[in-house]
Amino acid sequence: MGKAEFIVDLLRNKTRKVTLMFNPKLWEIFKKRAEKDKESPTQKIEKLIINHLEENQDI
Numbered sequence: 001m002g003k004a005e006f007i008v009d010l011l012r013n014k015t016r017k018v019t020l021m022f023n024p025k026l027w028e029i030f031k032k033r034a035e036k037d038k039e040s041p042t043q044k045i046e047k048l049i050i051n052h053l054e055e056n057q058d059i
Contacts, residue, residue: 006059011046020045 034044053059
């Protein structure tokens with residue numbers, strides 16, 4: 001399995017639900033940014049995690 005396929009698999013196969021705590025103002029700003037980018041906040045967070053892991057050569 002190539003790296004791109006591995007990342008797609010990570011993004012598709014979701015079995016873990018995580019609760020995160022955010023400052024309400026921060027969350028609203030983030031949510032608005034995601035909407036402007038035509039993405040859900042979850043998609044944005046997933047991208048941030050994937051990018052962080054790639055930058056640190058964990059995947």
